[in-house]
Amino acid sequence: MTTPYITPAMLTSRPAGISWAVVPTLNADTAAQQAQLEQVCWVATSVLDTYCRQPLRATVKTDTRPGPGMPRVAMDRATGAGILVTEHRHVTDTVALALAPARTYPAAWSVIPLGQYRPRHPVFPGAGLSTGPVGGHTVDVAPGHIDARWGRGGWLVQLSYISGWPHTSLTAAAKAGDTQISVDDVTGWAQGWSGMAYDGPATEQVTAPTATATTPLVLPNGAGTVHSGPGTVTLAAPLTQPHPAGTVVSALPADVVHAAVLAATVQALETIDAIATQSLSGELAGGTGALATEVEMILDDYRRVM
Structure with a gap:
């Protein structure tokens, strides 16, 4: 189970121009309110990912395409280097690359050693909190691997990579002084990210x-494994505060979290009795159009465009 980008606890602690006590109705009990808020948070998360055309949280993605000379897989004729354009943006790490002759059935995959490929726009997570879009969508491959010996489209190229920002929550309470935390998803954390x-x-x-996954994710076609899913994150410094299970631990940029709050507010306003609250002029107040537009403006720089 993954964690939404905004949780009821985070949502209700932030000013959003709405009284959350009226969600979903004025007379709803605490259990109904909590259930609706959780639903609102998940819908807001889906809204962000759908608008950006990819998950913003760190995920492991595998692209398999023919090349060279085909869309997203090319060879630099001057250097012989391979050029891969990933389906998802914000690539923060490349974890495996495998090749197979496209004419061979079943495919006979060969894993390319680490160090023979790299993101063209590397990310340095240790520089501190991420405050905006990072990572590109181009991966360079050392010369001699994606070559033209089999002609145009003669290779199948399988690239596994991590895109997006680490985002998770505690699966067990943590105490002040702890240097390890149990979380629902360790994807991306092993790169040295800072988060909140x-x-x-x-x-x-x-x-x-x-970070160490309880059960590492097995990549396709014998390409190896990667730490993803539930597991343990080791911290560079002890916690200064205790935190209950469910606490969100995230490296998502602050403006993405803010966009999630706004998107959740839009979802809530569309379901509560207060949507019909009248202004002093007698007209309906609290329209959601401006909020939805602000969400899109924040996310435009994170959106996948290829």
Whole structure:
């Protein structure tokens, strides 16, 4: 189970121009309110990913395409280097590359050693909190691998990579002084990202130099494994505050989190009784169009365009 970009606890602690006590109705009990808020948070998360045409949280993606001389797979004729254009933007790490002759059935895959490929626009997570879009969508491959020996489209190229920002939540309570936390998704954290543990007045910054999945994700066609899914994140410094299970720990840029709050507000306003609250002039107040437009403006720079 993954974590939405905004949770009810984060949502209700932020000013959003709405009283969350009226969600979904004025007379709803606490359980109904909590259930609706959780639904609103998940819908807001889906809205962000759908608008950006890709998940913003860190995920492991595998692209398989023919090349060279085909869309997204090329060879630089001057250097012999391979050029791969990934389906998802914000590539933060390349984890495996495998090749197979396109004419061979079943495909006979050969794994390319690490160090023979790299993101063209590398990300340096250790530089601190991410405050905006990072990572490109181009991967360079050392000469001699994606060549023209089999002609145009003669190779199948399988690239596995991580795109997006690490985002997770605690699966068990953490104490002040802890240097390891149990989370629902370790994807991306092993790169040394800094993020925030969002816990109201106890919110604090954390940096994770290493992370270990309980069961590493097995990549296709024998390309190896990668740490993704539930597991343990090791922190560079002890926690200064205790945090309950469910606390969000995220490296998502602050404007993405803000966009999630606005998107959740839009979803809530469309379902609560207050949507029909009248202004002093007698007209309906609280339209959601401006909020939805602001969400899109924030996300435009994160959107996948290829």
